[in-house]
Amino acid sequence: MENCFHCGDECRTTVIEHHDKFFCCNGCKTVFDILNDNDLSYYYDLEQTPGTTPFFQEGKFDFLENEKITGQLLEFNEQGTQVVSLLIPTIHCSSCIWVLENLNKLNPAIKTSQVNFPKKTVRITFSSEELTLQNLVILLSKLGYEPYISLDDATKKNSKVDRSLIYKLGVAGFAFGNIMFLSFPEYFEVNEFWLDKFKPVFRWLMFGFALPVAFYSGRDYFVSAYKGLRSKILNIDVPIAIGISVLFIRSTIEIIFDLGTGFFDSMSGLVFFLLLGKFFQQKTYAFLSFERDYKSYFPIAVTRLLKNNASKTEEQAQVYELKKGDRLLIRNAELLPVDAILIKGNALIDYSFVTGEAEPITKQSGEHLFAGGRQQAGSIEVEVLKPVEQSYLTQLWSNEIFNKNNQSSFQSLTDSISRRFTLSLLLIAIIATTVWLFIDVSIALNVFTAVLIVACPCAIALAAPFTLGNLLRIFGRHKLYIKNSSVIEQMSHINMVVFDKTGTLTTSTKNTISYEGITLTKEEESLLTSTLRASNHPLSRSLYAILDKNNIQTLDDFKEDVGQGITGVINKQKIKVGSFNYVEKDAKIKNTQIQQRTAIHISKDNEYKGCYVFYNEYRDGVKDVFNSLSKTVNIVILSGDNEGEKEHLKTILPKHATLLFNQKPEDKLNYIKQQQQNGKTVLMIGDGLNDAGALAQSNVGISISENVNIFSPACDGILDASKFKDITSFLSLSRKGVTIIKYAFIFSLVYNLIGLGFAVTGHLKPVVAAILMPLSSISIVVFTTIATYFTGKKLNHKSNVS
Amino acid sequence: MNIIYMLLAISVIVALVFFTVFIFSVKNGQYDDMYTPSVRMLFEDELVKEKSDKQKNKSIKKPIIFKEQLK
Structure with a gap:
């Protein structure tokens, strides 16, 4: 081969x-x-x-003839120079980068092209006078680099990248280095004439550097502490904000009254390390988006039919412009973006992504079609019932859950620790100060501030970001892409896992097919394959794919009744392939089991032979996943499909699992809401648009995807389908992550106690603070990194074995 | 020893220059794509070589536009 x-x-x-x-x-x-x-x-x-x-579909990019649409896609549009950024999911290697950046060799109208590999985009500057955008896109598609253009591109506002964290980090790091450098002479307390003379200059310089650190870099902590206090929560930012302000005020006073150097070095170091932790726990996957809604799934334009005095003309209309009553032409494999009535043609609509029904549905003219379905057989003509924003599917997005920020309801481990921590810290500070008031009044205030400074919970605040940030990267390496680190913490609390069926438990690529009935002869088999070859129906295609294709003959006659079946004739032998009613004309048996199963029935010369039954193929290791999950969590399956698979599913599920069928998108959402009210923490695993509501409502929503570059609904994480069997490991790893954080807390409390020892006795010198603070932070970082590395290794090991 | 004022001023200015350069490079998006430039860098030589090969028998080629060919 x-x-x-x-x-x-x-x-x-x-x-x-x-x-x-x-x-x-x-x-x-x-x-x-x-x-x-x-x-x-x-x-x-x-x-x-x-x-x-390259898979190229004729007419797919016809909408780019419409100047309004191209205008929306172009980033820059002046005479002779056009700039466009295209998302190309197939970019995968350095050859791709090379060929896409040398497009100008293929057509001189292309001036420059630049690939952004992590984002899988190419930015092309070209001249539309010589090469239209449509031709450019076709050229790319012909090379196997088909751009993905969706409705989302038309509505995209130029979203500004938020780089403020990097600036803040830069400012803090810059100031930290310089202040350290300037305070070096004082660390050694050399009583030298010149040093004493220049002391004020050095100190005021430090003050100058410290200003932007306190007021710009540290601003977020003050804001967050204020917000926390206002809603009566003592979050971790409260002691940090206290620490920063005490450090700054005490140091400023010391400098003004010439009492000492102050702790500007510790303060900028503290802010720097904290921001570093924040920076580290952000891991962005440039090529993924966790915020997608139906807009990135829907096309940007469709073919609209215009009637002018009995002559029909086609035009490419933007989806947003469609009104009730418009006539549309939907070609094979195109997506219907609106609710509509079928006027002409045979509709075979695949709703698997929208409703979870596994098999395409046949519709007769006059029937309603819902937005989001993909036409599978030939062209159809439809009339718009509702514009895109009001369609049945997109209504789901008006549910309040999509506007609510559900992060706010979650109290992280760090925050719950910080409550006790802050209270005891204040208590220690007050007690120490009162004690010193009796011994030596002059030192009392010193002790009070020293306690607040040294106990600033830098190490505690760093434990979670670094542990979770590390786990985020480990998960990412194992193809579970998580939106942010707090999701991992939520994952550790999961006690109920809800699965979708179609596309989540089953694969979308393969079908298991088995034959039931009278065995076919060689001759009949070749007749069957020859007939199937001529059909474009998805079931025929998948059956054809598995059959022996040795003796393919030319058909004498072929007839396709769309939505019913096909008839083929060779040497006067007639074979009928299709639905039960089509094959067996006088069907008396209206067996429900036959109705619900997906099958292709066959008859030869009007004699019923048997049928090929299609089973959904379940992903590798579904049973293992269920078994290991059922030890720790409840398992629920919510399917939008009919009950045809119920018996089969029951065999692979643990006994006490819940199975619900015929669930509408809202039903799924409400079911999860109800479970959450019963105190469950729910992990939802789904794939389609119909799961979007459930994914948003659940505590953690993970969408599973065969190809992570292509569409997946808004969620907290995207799991590559090949790693489905590792779900249990991911859950247990996130639990271990939380344990590591707890150990790190103990670790950092020890440092705090040592520091408090210095502070309470009134011996805290700037140099001690300057050493203790980075030392505790760095050791926490080292500890969490090593600990997560070793726990992560288990995942490696496990996936290698299995 | 008063020279130290000048030295300090210079050191701070140098540091500030580097700092502003950093801020501007972030602002321009130089750090947005950390991967592609590392790959692109390796292409350069090959391109030059091919160009010189091509110069000898360079013929004016028709630009590729599929739309026209299809119709």
Whole structure:
């Protein structure tokens, strides 16, 4: 078996030999030719088989003829110069970068192109006078780099990247270094003439550096502490804000009255380390988005039919412009963006992503079609019932859950610790001060501030960011991409896991097919395959894919009754393939079991033979996942599909699991809400748009995806489908992460006690504070990093074994 | 020893210059994509080599536009 020189796939049915190389299809060969003819064959030297098979659909990008739409897509549009940024999910290697950045060799109208690999975008400057955007997109698609253009692109506001944390970190680090440097002479307390003379200059310089640290870099802590106090929560930022302000005020007073150097070095160091922790716990996956809604799934435009005096014309209309009563033309494999009535043609709509129903549904003209379905058989004509924002599906997004910030309700471990910590800290400070008031009044205030300074919970505040940040990266390496670190902490509290069925437990790529009935002869089998070959119905395609294709004959006659079945004739032998009612004309048996199962029935010369039954194929290790999960959590399955799979599912599920079918998107959301009111912490695992509400309502919503670059609904995390079996490990790892944080708390409390020893006795010198503070922070960072590294290794080990 | 005022001033100015350079580079988005430049850097040589090869038998090629070919 040869492998394709372009895409590396095995050449199965067709092998094309060309230039001493093998290609699996014409598409791959064409790309090779284009690149070879234009001296771009370096593409193949850079990486082995770097290509992607181009799938090009005629007319898919016709909407780019509409200038309004192209205007929205272009970033810059002046005569002769256009700039566009396109998302290309297939970008995956350095060859991709190379060829996309050398597009100007293919067409001189392209001036420059620049790839952003992590984001999988290419930014192209071109001249639309010589090359329209449509042709540019077609060129890219022909090369196997088809841009993903969705409704979201039309509404995109130029979202500004928030870089303030980096600036704050930069300011703090800059000031920290300089203040350390300036306070060096005083650390050694050398009583030297010149040093004494220049002391005030050094000190005021330090003060100057400390100003932006306290008022710019540290601002967030004050804001957050204020917010916390106002809602009567003693969060971790309260003692930090106290620490920063005490450090700053005491140091300023010391400098003004020439009492000492102050603690500006400790203060800027503290802020620097805290911000570093904040920075570290952010791990962004540039190529993923956790905030997507239906807009990134829907197309940007559809074909609208205009009636002018009996002559029909087509135009590309923006989805937002569609009104009630408009006529639309939906081609094969196109998505219906509005609720509509079917007017003409045979609709076979795949709703699996929208409702969770596994099989495409046949609709007759006059029936309602809901937005979000994908047409599977030929073109249809529909009339718009409701515009896109008011459609049945998009209504889900008006649910309050999508506007609520549910992070606020979650109290993190750090915050709950900080309550006790702050109270005891204040208590110690007050007691120590009162004691010193009796011994030595002059030192009492010193002690009070020293306690507040040294106990500033830098190490505690760092424990969670570093542990969770590390786990975030470990999860990311194992293809569970988490939105932010607080999600991991929530994951450790999970006691109920809710699964969607279609697309989550089952794979979308494969179907298990089994035959029931009278065994077919060789002749009949070849008749069947020859007939199936001519059909475009998804079930026929998947059945055709598994059958033996040795004796394919030309059909004498072929008839397709869309939505019913197909008839093929060879040598006067007639075979009928399709639904039960189509195959068996006088069907008396209206067996419900036959109705609910997905099957292709076959009859030859009007004699019923049997049927191929399609089973949903479950992901690898579903049973293992259920078994290991059921030890610690409740398992629930909410499916939008019918009950056809119920019996089968029951066999792989643990006994006390809950199974619910025919669940609408709102039902799923409400079910989870209800469970949460009963005190459950719910992890929802889903995949489609119909799970979007449930994913948002649940404490942690993880969407599972075969290809993480393509659409997934808004969620807290995206799990690559191949890692489905690791769900249990991820949950237990997040629990271990929380344990590590607890140990780190104990660790940092020890440091605080040592520091308090100095403070309470009135011996806290700037140099001690300057050493103790970074030392405790760094040791916490080292401890959490090592601990998470070793726990993470278990995951490595486990996935290697299984 | 009064020279120390000048030295301090210089050291602070130098530090500030580097700091502003850092801020501006962040602002311009230089740190947004940390991966692609590292790959792109390695292409440069190959491109030059190919260009010189090409110069010899360079013919004016028709730009590729698929739309026209399809119709």
